[in-house]
Amino acid sequence: MSEETTPFLELAGVTKKYGDFTAVSDINLSIREGELFTLVGPSGSGKTTMIRMLVGMDQPTSGEMRLKGRVLNKVPANKRPTCMVFQSLALFPHKSVGENVEFAMKIAGVDPARRRQRAEELLAQLRLPLDCYDKGVNQCSGGERQRIALARALAFNPEILFFDEPLSALDFRLRKALEKELKDIHRETGKTFVYITHSLEEAMVMSDRIGIMRDGRIVQVGTPHEIYNKPINEFVAKFMGEVNSLEVEAVGENMVKSKVYGDTYHVGTMPAGFTAGFLIIRPEVVKIGKAAAPMPNRIQGVVFNDYALGSRIQYQVRSATNGDPWLVERLQDEAYEGQLGDTVDIGWRPEDSIVLSE
């Protein structure tokens, strides 16, 4: 983790209420200059409200937003040095691609020749063909429209560029390609990007740091690596992907007992003062069949089904005790050797599990 730098964008106690409903609750967050920060959360977690307040389309009920020390709260949207790429892109349907890209410069009173030059630079930078300059935006493909929206925002030359899930409507392959492209553009421009998405996968690929939101609060902030390896609670762990989660209580030094199975398991480390909580075991650390035999922690189950995940195979193993599904993932070359319907042992090493208090 890089050391703390001067705060660029700071949020202090930012809260937004709609009547009785609290959409965003007491957010304290500091975003660094030049980083790609992603806010991730399920729908309704308050991330869209956050971004709308930051660009000036909504006002916080309380709290303060500061950009380089300057309070943003009272600054109207059109006077903020921030810009947003909308989920729907919000391109101007009655304007050509060139006019869309030049919009901010036209508003700022830049002369037409200079505008056109800058727009063409941006189109080239975003790998858009120059002949699309005069096209209507609705004649462009989905991927081109994404780039036009980004070019239009970059033409504004904002201090911070916000993204409200602009890739969510695209098909999988195009989305994957544009995620990486966006990260490349971030590298090229060196601007501060704040991205929101409900897809942690997307956040992992792109971000320098991630903030995970739930019910209007920020649950955890960290690098993708930190969040993956040290989730702060069961919500974050489950949000990161499919995990096996057990409710457990402490029964000794690095020993926990399952509330459901009554079995005890060894764990690598436990949070200080841990009494009860969750044991998280990722599918990819669970061994199956012969490979499970030397494992200190084992349970027995029936192999119910298998799913091909590309480079990996996932097995669903149903616990012999109560039928709960466990997920096991193996690389193709270490696939499970038995048959579906067999009763097998699955097991994991103590240091591969994570103990969480909440």
Added chain:
Amino acid sequence: MNWIRQPGVVAALPAAIFLFVGFAGPLLMVFGYSFMPEKTFTLKQLPTVENYVSVVTDSYYISFTWSVFLAALTVLLLFPICYPIAYGMAKLFGKWAKLVTALIAIPLLISENIRLFGWVLILLKNGIFDGTMQSLFDVSVSGLLYTVPAIVLGLVYVYLPFMLFPLVIGISMIPDVVKEAAADLGANRWQVFREVELPLAMPGIMIGCILSFILVLGSLAESKILGGQAIVMIADDIESAFTFAQNWPKGSVLSVLLIALSGFIVFTLFRRIDLDQVIGRR
């Protein structure tokens, strides 16, 4: 003859026949009568253009000019009056928009002439307005009725819904997020209006303007009831030709010229604005 067996053709046939008999037929007859000799009531005479010559050399240009002038003036007044109301109905009033719609639409259930006579009672010498002013402020404001401003008031009043409702549709077609995007890119309210709102509402604006313009162009009651003898509009001339003067060919010529004028204006305006492009289909 395969096309005639297509289901679409068959399904469209009743409507097509009805439109031909009820709409195109009478128009064609009017067109035919315009070439008949003066004061004939048959289409069997030899065609002549003498009516066109006499109409053009006569002073009908005055009533044409009044009609076009009043139509243009009405549109110019209606647009700024209706736009804020339409904006409110489309974007701001929420559930109250229905109430406003009802309040504006309900008077349409009452005959136009009766509503205009209501205005006569208000504007009349010693009428409601004059009387109120006299008793409250001791000033007389007679002489309002039977003037051009009274006609304009009547036109604006009667044709307001025909401007308003297309504007509501036009304005409600503007996605809020596009306006937000414009503001986000630095545009102030006026710039958002000029760069985004106005062009995107243009289909509704065009339809509202054309509709009210054409309706005023063919209007008759306002100038007769509220204008008295102040001016004569072209529709008034057409009516007199058909009724009082019993000169169908002359009335037909005036009708043909009015239709041609309206058609010319509509087609020129529609051609100037590419509706598809405005709506964003291109």
